[in-house]
Amino acid sequence: MTEQTHTNPIREKIEAAKQRVAVSHTGQNNVLPPTGFLRLPQVLKLIPVGRASWWEGMKQGRYPKGVKIGKRSTAWRVEDIRDLIDRLGAAE
Numbered sequence: 233m234t235e236q237t238h239t240n241p242i243r244e245k246i247e248a249a250k251q252r253v254a255v256s257h258t259g260q261n262n263v264l265p266p267t268g269f270l271r272l273p274q275v276l277k278l279i280p281v282g283r284a285s286w287w288e289g290m291k292q293g294r295y296p297k298g299v300k301i302g303k304r305s306t307a308w309r310v311e312d313i314r315d316l317i318d319r320l321g322a323a324e
Contacts, residue, residue: 246280246320264314269299269307278317 264270264278276286279295289295296312 241280246317264310266310268310269301270310270313271305271307275308275313278313279320 272283272286276283279286281289286295290297296308296316298306298308301307
């Protein structure tokens, strides 16, 4: 009989995001630039939550505040998203 291990899919996505960010710090892969801004679809590829959950988490202070770049456009600083990924990974 084989032993099954159960994994948390959210934890796996956070770990994968941390690895992608770590690789970008070394310059081997440009997943995230050192500075700049990300739009929501880019953020949600790294953070495993839905759009509504992201906006609610931002209102509650769990996720970083966005920067208005237009009347109906918001972006997030790369540095803030990197910090969030580190914080989420440390909370495991």
